[in-house]
Amino acid sequence: EAGVVQSPRYKIIEKKQPVAFWCNPISGHNTLYWYRQNLGQGPELLIRYENEEAVDDSQLPKDRFSAERLKGVDSTLKIQPAELGDSAVYLCASNPTGASYEQYFGPGTRLTVT
Amino acid sequence: AQSVTQLGSHVSVSEGALVLLRCNYSSSVPPYLFWYVQYPNQGLQLLLKYTTGATLVKGINGFEAEFKKSETSFHLTKPSAHMSDAAEYFCAVSLRYSSASKIIFGSGTRLSIRP
Numbered sequence: 001e002a003g004v005v006q007s008p009r010y011k012i013i014e015k016k017q018p019v020a021f022w023c024n025p026i027s028g029h030n031t032l033y034w035y036r037q038n039l040g041q042g043p044e045l046l047i048r049y050e051n052e053e054a055v056d057d058s059q060l061p062k063d064r065f066s067a068e069r070l071k072g073v074d075s076t077l078k079i080q081p082a083e084l085g086d087s088a089v090y091l092c093a094s095n096p097t098g099a100s101y102e103q104y105f106g107p108g109t110r111l112t113v114t
Numbered sequence: 115a116q117s118v119t120q121l122g123s124h125v126s127v128s129e130g131a132l133v134l135l136r137c138n139y140s141s142s143v144p145p146y147l148f149w150y151v152q153y154p155n156q157g158l159q160l161l162l163k164y165t166t167g168a169t170l171v172k173g174i175n176g177f178e179a180e181f182k183k184s185e186t187s188f189h190l191t192k193p194s195a196h197m198s199d200a201a202e203y204f205c206a207v208s209l210r211y212s213s214a215s216k217i218i219f220g221s222g223t224r225l226s227i228r229p
Contacts, residue, residue, distance in 0.1 A: 004157070031215050040123070040221075040222070041221050041222065042204050042206075042219035042220050042221050042222050043158070043204075043219050044219075045216070048215075048216060056216065091157055091158070093157075093158075095215055096215075097215055098215055100146050100165045100208075100210075101215055102148055102160045102163055103158075103160075103215070103217060104160075105150075105157030105158040105159070106157050107155070107156055107157045108156075108157050110155075
């Protein structure tokens with residue numbers, strides 16, 4: 001079974017430029033998450049989808065961040081414009097819906113904003 | 115509200131020594147508890163989880179953790195450390211009785227192994 005796929009793995013951009021990350025979750029997983037992981041810290045939830053619906057986006061900085069999961073499968077996270085403080089690893093995870101299920105993580109995209 | 119506290123951002127042990135990584139949680143309802151491991155430049159991988167039943171849970175790579183409700187703890191142990199155990203370890207909690215699969219992560223503990 002294929003795991004969570006993310007691309008690109010690494011991205012370097014200048015501040016004020018846009019950037020987008022893509023995630024394809026494990027087949028059949030209804031719930032998809034985007035996390036941001038700053039250096040030396042644990043993942044912090046940005047947004048959670050149940051199928052195509054964003055059910056928790058309270059931590060998403062909506063002035064510059066946006067996300068979509070149009071068909072309830074793969075998802076895109078966008079930052080426009082990027083700031084220096086956005087440098088981090090962006091992780092995507094998925095699981096079947098339910099609190100007892102562990103989340104399966106992709107390898108992440110390491111973003112460096114210069 | 116839930117929260118997770120990992121005591122010690124960095125733990126260093128000798129190869130062959132006992133590994134003990136500490137985790138305390140706060141939750142208004144009985145929790146589900148998880149330990150994840152993250153190797154450099156990789157995503158998080160589940161080591162073990164506690165949902166119901168036996169409070170001592172065994173995971174991959176020889177790790178185990180014990181849920182102690184009275185102490186609100188879920189410490190991770192391994193009897194004998196191996197060089198390959200060097201990684202970042204995260205404790206996490208989610209709410210039982212909830213259909214919402216939201217997990218809160220601790221800040222992580224970096225484990226170093228001395229030869």
